[in-house]
Amino acid sequence: MRPVRNTLTTGAVIALVVGLTATAAPAQAAAPSASAAGSRCAAGTLSVQTLRTGCTVASGTVVLPDGRTFAVPAPGESVMASSSAAPGAPELAEVVIANTGTGGVAVRIDEAWSGSAPAVRREQARSAAANAAASQAAAAPAATTAASTKCTSTANARNGYRWPSTVQWYYNESGQKSSYAKDALRKAANTWTGTITSCGRTVTSSARNSYVRLATQAPGLTDKGGCTASNGYSVVGWGKLPAGTLGVTCVWYDGNGIAKESDQRYATSYNWSSTATCSGTRFDTQAVATHEWGHLYGLGHVQTGTDQVMEPSGGYCDTGSRTLGFGDMTGIAAIY
Numbered sequence: 001m002r003p004v005r006n007t008l009t010t011g012a013v014i015a016l017v018v019g020l021t022a023t024a025a026p027a028q029a030a031a032p033s034a035s036a037a038g039s040r041c042a043a044g045t046l047s048v049q050t051l052r053t054g055c056t057v058a059s060g061t062v063v064l065p066d067g068r069t070f071a072v073p074a075p076g077e078s079v080m081a082s083s084s085a086a087p088g089a090p091e092l093a094e095v096v097i098a099n100t101g102t103g104g105v106a107v108r109i110d111e112a113w114s115g116s117a118p119a120v121r122r123e124q125a126r127s128a129a130a131n132a133a134a135s136q137a138a139a140a141p142a143a144t145t146a147a148s149t150k151c152t153s154t155a156n157a158r159n160g161y162r163w164p165s166t167v168q169w170y171y172n173e174s175g176q177k178s179s180y181a182k183d184a185l186r187k188a189a190n191t192w193t194g195t196i197t198s199c200g201r202t203v204t205s206s207a208r209n210s211y212v213r214l215a216t217q218a219p220g221l222t223d224k225g226g227c228t229a230s231n232g233y234s235v236v237g238w239g240k241l242p243a244g245t246l247g248v249t250c251v252w253y254d255g256n257g258i259a260k261e262s263d264q265r266y267a268t269s270y271n272w273s274s275t276a277t278c279s280g281t282r283f284d285t286q287a288v289a290t291h292e293w294g295h296l297y298g299l300g301h302v303q304t305g306t307d308q309v310m311e312p313s314g315g316y317c318d319t320g321s322r323t324l325g326f327g328d329m330t331g332i333a334a335i336y
Helices: 117-137 181-190 285-297 326-335
Strands: 016-019 044-047 061-063 069-071 077-085 095-099 105-109 112-115 167-171 194-198 201-205 209-214 234-239 245-254 259-267
Touching: 069 077, 077 285, 095 117, 105 117, 112 117, 167 181, 181 209, 181 285, 194 326, 201 326, 245 285, 259 285, 285 326
Parallel strands: 016 044, 016 061, 167 209, 167 234, 234 259
Antiparallel strands: 061 069, 077 095, 077 245, 095 105, 105 112, 194 201, 245 259
16 A cells, blocks of 8 residues: 555565665666667566666566565566554555566556656556546545545545455464454455445445455465465465554556455554454454455555545554545545
C-alpha cells in the first residue's frame, strides 16, 4: 500500500539483484542505447542504471535499499506490496514491481519511479487511466477530499487493480496470535462485499471472497515484508515482519489490472485480540485485517485524520475500524 504522509495519493529466486534508490527520477535518466534497449539483462547484480537501459528480465529478484526482496513477476505482470503500521511506527514504503516484458522493469517506491524509462512511462499512464476511470465512476470526490470524520470524509485511493471473480483464499494458522483469528479474518474479508451499510448510507460491492480451507503452505512474503514468487494460491498467515509493521499484503496482477493472487502476513511480534471486545495493548485482528483486505481488493492509503479504515496505521484495540467509513465505502463501490 502507499503510505500517505502529507497529501492523499491515488491510486511481489535467482541471483538477479537490483540496487534501487527511492529518489531516482526516471525522467532524468539517460535514454537507453539502441543496443541495450530490449536486450536481456546480464546475469549477476543489476543496478538501477542497468535497468534504465531497458534490458528485459524473465525472472529474478529485486533488492530494495531497505533490504526487502521481491521476486520479479512474469513478463506482463506486476506485484504490489502494501502494509499497515503500529501507531507512531515508521511505515514500510509501498512498492510496485512491474515487468512489462520487452519494455523492461519499472519499480515504484512510494511515489518515486525507477527502472526502464519505457516501462515507467507505461505504468504511470496505466495508473493514471485506472484512477481517472475509477474517480469518474464514484458518486463523490476521490482521494483529494480530506474531511474530518468517519462519516463525512469521502477520502479514498485506488491501486489500479481489481478481482474479476471470487477470491479463493486459504489460511495457515501456524503461529497465530489469537484463538479466533480465522473467524476474525473471515469477518474482515466480508466487510467489503455485498450490501454494505454504514454511516447511515448503503452501497453495493461486487467484490467476493470464499475461504477454502486450512493450509500448510506459507504466504508468499519474506520476514522483511517483501513478496516472493506468485504460485497461484492466495494464503493468509502469520510470521515475522519489520518492527512497527502489523500486516503486509502482496497482490499480483496483470497489465490490465486484473488481480490473480494475494498473500497476507500478520506480525507475530505483537499481542492480538480476536474476541468481541478488546482491551489493553493489543491489536484487534478483525480491524487490522479489514485494512489489509481493503488493500487486497484494490484500495490504497488515505490521509491520517480522515477516520477511514484505509488510514496507514491504527491504534490499540481499534475496534471502530471493523466498520467502513464513508470514504472506504465510496472507494470499494467505485471499483466494484
